[in-house]
Amino acid sequence: xxxxxxxxxxxxxxxxxxxxxxxxxxxxxxxxxxxxxxxxxxxxxxxxxxxxxxxxxxxxxxxxxxxxxxxxxxxxxxxxxxxxxxxxxxxxxxxxxxxxxxxxxxxxxxxxxxxxxxxxxxxxxxxxxxxxxxxxxxxxxxxxxxxxxxxxxxxxxxxxxxxxxxxxxxxxxxxxxxxxxxxxxxxxxxxxxxxxx
Numbered sequence: 001x002x003x004x005x006x007x008x009x010x011x012x013x014x015x016x017x018x019x020x021x022x023x024x025x026x027x028x029x030x031x032x033x034x035x036x037x038x039x040x041x042x043x044x045x046x047x048x049x050x051x052x053x054x055x056x057x058x059x060x061x062x063x064x065x066x067x068x069x070x071x072x073x074x075x076x077x078x079x080x081x082x083x084x085x086x087x088x089x090x091x092x093x094x095x096x097x098x099x100x101x102x103x104x105x106x107x108x109x110x111x112x113x114x115x116x117x118x119x120x121x122x123x124x125x126x127x128x129x130x131x132x133x134x135x136x137x138x139x140x141x142x143x144x145x146x147x148x149x150x151x152x153x154x155x156x157x158x159x160x161x162x163x164x165x166x167x168x169x170x171x172x173x174x175x176x177x178x179x180x181x182x183x184x185x186x187x188x189x190x191x192x193x194x195x196x197x
Contacts, residue, residue, distance in 0.1 A: 024170045030158040034179050035088040037151040041182075044144040045080075045104060051140065052077050052111070055133045059114055059124060073114055076107035091155070094180040101182060111137065148182045155179045 056073055080103050090096045115134060118124050125131075159178045162171035170176065 023166055024174065027158070027161055027167055027170050027174075027176055030154070030161050031176065031179075034091060034151070034154045034158045037147070037154040038088050038091050041144070041147045041151050044140060044147050048107070048111075048137065048140045048144065049077055049080060051133060051137050052107075055111070055114065055130075055137060058127065058130045058133060059117060073107070073110040076103070076110045079103050080107060091179045092177055097180040097182070108141070152181050155181050 052073060090100055115137070118130065118134070161167045162176045162178065
């Protein structure tokens, strides 16, 4: 009888710890936080992609002989639009996230070169439409950096939770996998060069 009581008490304690909010529910909440933050990153990338056609057409009117940069921007944007399926599952695969990041970095570098072209065209720099688009693009780039930082923080919190005890038990049992971080690529570290020769 005593043995049955001890087993029952231990079972109740084990079940209480097992189903408490410090386990499975916490990991699910953290994973959802990562997915929500990823959606914020995607939202800012989409905002940038939406600005590209307006910016290109505004610059085209002034810089007709800069066809190469227009082509690069258009190709980079098209690659992002059709090149890969982008949803929150991309955060589960570091290789897919790196490929997505590389494509975004290529578009960002092309846009930097496009903006730099404006230095050679004083009338373009004075154009209100161009100044507005440039300001929106700069704001979007800042938002992208902020959201990527927030995403990495959410990933750090989630990844730590599934590696610490008792979370690692839940992670193994329910197959919670680590999420991938955004990181700087070598290409993104290079400052784009613009020549007006």
